[in-house]
Amino acid sequence: MRVLVVEDEADLxxxxxxxxxxxxxxxxxxxxxxxxxxxxxxxxxxxxVLDIMLPRRNGWEVLQTLRQSKRTPVxxxxxxxxxxxxxxxxxxxxxxxxxxxFSFVELHARLRALIRRSVGQASSIVQIGGIAIxxxxxxxxxxxxxxxxxxxxxxxxxxLALHRGRLISRTLIYDHIFGEDDSSLSNLVDVHVSHIRKxxxxxxxxxxxxxxxxxxx
Amino acid sequence: MVKSLRWRLQIWQAAILGLVVxxxxxxxxxxxxxxxxxxxxAELLGGARxxxxxxxxxxxxxxxxxxxxxxxxxxxRRPPNGRPNPDRPAQPRTLSSVPEPWDQxxxxxxxxxxxxxxxxxxxxxxxxxxxxxLIKAIPPxxxxxxxxxxxxxxxxxxxxxxxxxxxxxHETSIIVGKDIRPQFDRMRxxxxxxxxxxLGVMGVGLMGGWWMSGSAIRPIQQINQTVAKIxxxxxxxxxxxxxxxxxLRDLATILNSMWSRLEQAFEQQVRFTADASHExxxxxxxxxxxxxxxxxxPRSASxxxxxxxxxxxxxxxxxxxxxxxxxxxxxxAGKLALRKHPVDLKTIGEEAVSMQIxxxxxxxxxxxxxxxxxxxxxxxxxxSQVATNLIGNAIRYNRPGGQITVTTMASDxxxxxxxxxxxxxxxxxxxxxxxxxxxxxDQARSRASGGSGLGLAICQSIVEAHDGSxxxxxxxxxxxxxxxxxxxPPNKTEINKPLTLPGGIDPTWH
Numbered sequence: 001m002r003v004l005v006v007e008d009e010a011d012l013x014x015x016x017x018x019x020x021x022x023x024x025x026x027x028x029x030x031x032x033x034x035x036x037x038x039x040x041x042x043x044x045x046x047x048x049v050l051d052i053m054l055p056r057r058n059g060w061e062v063l064q065t066l067r068q069s070k071r072t073p074v075x076x077x078x079x080x081x082x083x084x085x086x087x088x089x090x091x092x093x094x095x096x097x098x099x100x101x102f103s104f105v106e107l108h109a110r111l112r113a114l115i116r117r118s119v120g121q122a123s124s125i126v127q128i129g130g131i132a133i134x135x136x137x138x139x140x141x142x143x144x145x146x147x148x149x150x151x152x153x154x155x156x157x158x159x160l161a162l163h164r165g166r167l168i169s170r171t172l173i174y175d176h177i178f179g180e181d182d183s184s185l186s187n188l189v190d191v192h193v194s195h196i197r198k199x200x201x202x203x204x205x206x207x208x209x210x211x212x213x214x215x216x217x
Numbered sequence: 218m219v220k221s222l223r224w225r226l227q228i229w230q231a232a233i234l235g236l237v238v239x240x241x242x243x244x245x246x247x248x249x250x251x252x253x254x255x256x257x258x259a260e261l262l263g264g265a266r267x268x269x270x271x272x273x274x275x276x277x278x279x280x281x282x283x284x285x286x287x288x289x290x291x292x293x294r295r296p297p298n299g300r301p302n303p304d305r306p307a308q309p310r311t312l313s314s315v316p317e318p319w320d321q322x323x324x325x326x327x328x329x330x331x332x333x334x335x336x337x338x339x340x341x342x343x344x345x346x347x348x349x350x351l352i353k354a355i356p357p358x359x360x361x362x363x364x365x366x367x368x369x370x371x372x373x374x375x376x377x378x379x380x381x382x383x384x385x386x387h388e389t390s391i392i393v394g395k396d397i398r399p400q401f402d403r404m405r406x407x408x409x410x411x412x413x414x415x416l417g418v419m420g421v422g423l424m425g426g427w428w429m430s431g432s433a434i435r436p437i438q439q440i441n442q443t444v445a446k447i448x449x450x451x452x453x454x455x456x457x458x459x460x461x462x463x464x465l466r467d468l469a470t471i472l473n474s475m476w477s478r479l480e481q482a483f484e485q486q487v488r489f490t491a492d493a494s495h496e497x498x499x500x501x502x503x504x505x506x507x508x509x510x511x512x513x514x515p516r517s518a519s520x521x522x523x524x525x526x527x528x529x530x531x532x533x534x535x536x537x538x539x540x541x542x543x544x545x546x547x548x549x550a551g552k553l554a555l556r557k558h559p560v561d562l563k564t565i566g567e568e569a570v571s572m573q574i575x576x577x578x579x580x581x582x583x584x585x586x587x588x589x590x591x592x593x594x595x596x597x598x599x600x601s602q603v604a605t606n607l608i609g610n611a612i613r614y615n616r617p618g619g620q621i622t623v624t625t626m627a628s629d630x631x632x633x634x635x636x637x638x639x640x641x642x643x644x645x646x647x648x649x650x651x652x653x654x655x656x657x658x659d660q661a662r663s664r665a666s667g668g669s670g671l672g673l674a675i676c677q678s679i680v681e682a683h684d685g686s687x688x689x690x691x692x693x694x695x696x697x698x699x700x701x702x703x704x705x706p707p708n709k710t711e712i713n714k715p716l717t718l719p720g721g722i723d724p725t726w727h
Binding site for chain 2: 079100
C-alpha cells in the first residue's frame with residue numbers, strides 16, 4: 001500500500017513517515033500544499049494523510065484539487081478540532097478526520113479501514129481458500145498456521161488479495177509497494193512473488209505473462 | 218415595593234397630587250366661606266348703618282324716652298321710664314305692631330334684614346345705651362347683651378350668630394346679627410363635596426399616573442428582557458430601538474453597541490484560545506508521536522537520541538509559546554510588572570544587534586546599529602525583548618544580501634527606536650492585522666523559523682504598557698520600518714543620572 005503524507009511540520013512528518021514505513025506502507029511525503037497537489041494528482045495512492053494548515057496551498061485547496069481528478073481516500077490530520085472544520089473536511093471530500101495530537105495506533109487503524117473500504121472490502125480478514133490475511137495484524141495464516149512474511153511480501157499479498165479477481169500490473173505493484181525513496185530493481189516484484197509462492201503454495205498467485213499477477217477469487 | 222421605580226413614582230405622584238388637591242380644596246373652601254361671610258357682613262353692616270342713620274335723626278332724649286320704651290301692654294304695671302327687667306325680657310312683638318311714631322323709621326332695616334332664601338335666617342338687631350341698657354331689640358329674644366366694640370365697627374361670631382357691632386349716636390351701641398347656622402351647614406356640605414371631588418381627582422390622577430409610569434417603564438422592561446437573554450454564550454440579542462423614545466433609545470443604542478463590542482471581544486477571545494490551543498497542539502503532537510514511535514519497537518541508541526532531540530525541540534517550542542502567552546495575559550490584565558528606570562534605547566538596540574548578528578549572517582543579511590542617545594523611561598528587559606523581536610522579524614522576512622538598520626534618537630520627549638529592513642515587505646491588506654495575535658503573513662516562513670505568531674502582539678503590549686506607541690510602514694518587496702516611541706523619564710534631570718540602579722529601582726521615584 002502506498003501512502004502520501006502531506007505535512008509541513010518537519011518533525012511530525014518524519015515521525016509519520018517512519019511509523020507508516022515500519023508498518024509496511026510505501027510512503028511518499030510532501031512538505032507543502034503545492035508539492036502535495038503535484039504528488040497526489042500524479043500517483044494513484046492508496047491513501048493520503050493531509051494536514052490543513054499548509055504553506056503555499058492549504059489543505060482545503062489540496063483536497064479540492066485532488067477531488068477534481070481522483071478518488072484517492074484522504075485522511076485529514078489537523079490540529080483544528082472545531083466541529084465546523086471537521087464538517088468542512090468531510091463535506092469537502094475527505095474520507096476521515098483525525099485531530100492532533102493523535103495516536104499512531106488509531107491512525108493506522110483508520111488508514112486500514114479507509115483502504116479496505118476503498119476496494120470494497122468490509123472485513124479486516126480476507127479469506128482465500130485455506131489462506132487468511134489479517135489486514136489489522138498484518139499476518140497471514142495457511143490452514144490455521146501462521147506464515148512469516150517480510151513487510152514487502154505481506155504488502156504484495158495484501159494488495160493482490162484486496163483486489164482479488166483483478167489483474168494487477170507490475171507497474172501498479174511497483175507504485176503501491178515501493179515508496180519514492182525505495183530503490184526498485186526491475187525484477188524485485190518477481191523475486192517477492194516467488195518467495196510468497198514458496199510460503200503459501202504455488203497456486204496462490206497466478207502469473208499472466210507480460211501483463212501482471214492475479215489472485216483468483 | 219419602595220425599591221420599585223414604578224411604585225416610587227406612584228408614591229411621589231400621590232403625595233404631590235394629594236398636596237395639590239388638599240391645597241386647592243382648602244383655598245376654595247376658605248374663599249367660599251370668606252365671600253359668604255362678606256356678603257352677610259355687608260348685609261348686616263348695611264342694616265346697622267341705616268339704623269344708625271335713623272337714630273342720628275333722633276334727639277338723645279327721644280331716644281331715651283320714646284324709642285327706648287317698649288309699648289306698654291295693657292297689663293304692664295311698670296312705670297313708663299322703668300328699666301327693662303333683664304330677667305323678664307320684653308315680650309316678642311312683630312315690627313308692624315310697634316306703635317311709636319318713629320317706629321316706622323325702623324321698618325326699613327328690618328325689611329332689609331328679611332331672609333334671602335328659604336334657609337336664610339331672619340336678621341335681628343339690638344340697640345343698647347351707653348349704660349348698658351337695652352333700648353330696642355327686634356326680635357327681643359335675640360339680644361345677646363350689651364357690648365361696646367373697641368373699634369367703631371366690629372364683627373364677631375357668637376353662638377353661630379354673626380354680628381356687627383358699631384358705635385351709634387349718643388353712646389349707644391348698635392348690634393345687628395344673623396344666625397349663620399344654615400351657612401355653616403352649607404359650608405360643611407361644600408367641604409364634603411370638595412373632599413369627594415378631591416378623592417375623585419386623586420383616583421383618576423393616580424390611575425393615569427400608574428398607566429403613564431407603566432408605559433414609561435415598558436421599554437426598560439424590554440431592555441431587561443433583552444439583557445436577561447444575553448450571556449457569555451449568546452451575545453447576539455439586541456434591543457429593538459425602533460419604537461423607543463429618544464432618552465431610552467440613546468441608552469439602548471449604547472447598550473447595543475456595548476454588546477457588539479463585547480461580542481467582538483468574546484469572539485476574539487474564543488479565536489485566540491482556539492489559536493493558542495492549536496499552536497500548542499503542534500509541538501504536543503510531535504512530542505507524543507515521536508515518543509510513541511520510539512516505544513513501538515526496540516531502537517538503536519542514535520534513534521533514541523534523535524527522539525530525545527526532537528522532544529527537546531518540541532518542549533522548547535511549547536515553553537516559548539507558554540511564556541509568550543503569559544506575557545500577553547499579564548499585559549491584558551495590566552500586570553506586566555514593569556520595573557521602570559531611565560534606559561538608553563541606543564544600548565538596548567546595540568545589545569540586540571550584537572546578539573543577532575550571527576543569525577543575520579547565517580541568513581546573509583547585514584545588520585547594523587546606528588544610534589544616538591535616547592533615554593526612555595522603561596523596563597530594559599522588556600524593551601530588549603521588543604528590540605530583539607523586531608530585529609528577529611526583520612531577519613526572518615528578509616532576503617540574502619538584505620540590510621537591517623537599527624536607529625535610535627530622542628525627539629519631542631520621546632525615545633525612538635527604529636528597525637528598518639530591505640526585506641520582503643508587508644502587503645497593505647496584512648498591515649492592519651499585523652499586531653493581531655497568531656496573525657501570520659506567511660505561514661510557512663514564520664513557523665518554519667520558530668515564530669509563534671505572537672511576537673508583534675507582545676511588542677505592542679509591552680510598548681503600550683510603557684505608554685508608548687508602535688507603528689509600521691511597509692512596501693511590498695521594498696522593506697518595512699517598525700518604530701517604537703517610549704516616553705522619556707518624567708523629569709529631565711533623570712537623564713543625567715546613572716542609567717541603571719541596583720535592582721532597577723530609582724530611589725527618587727519610589
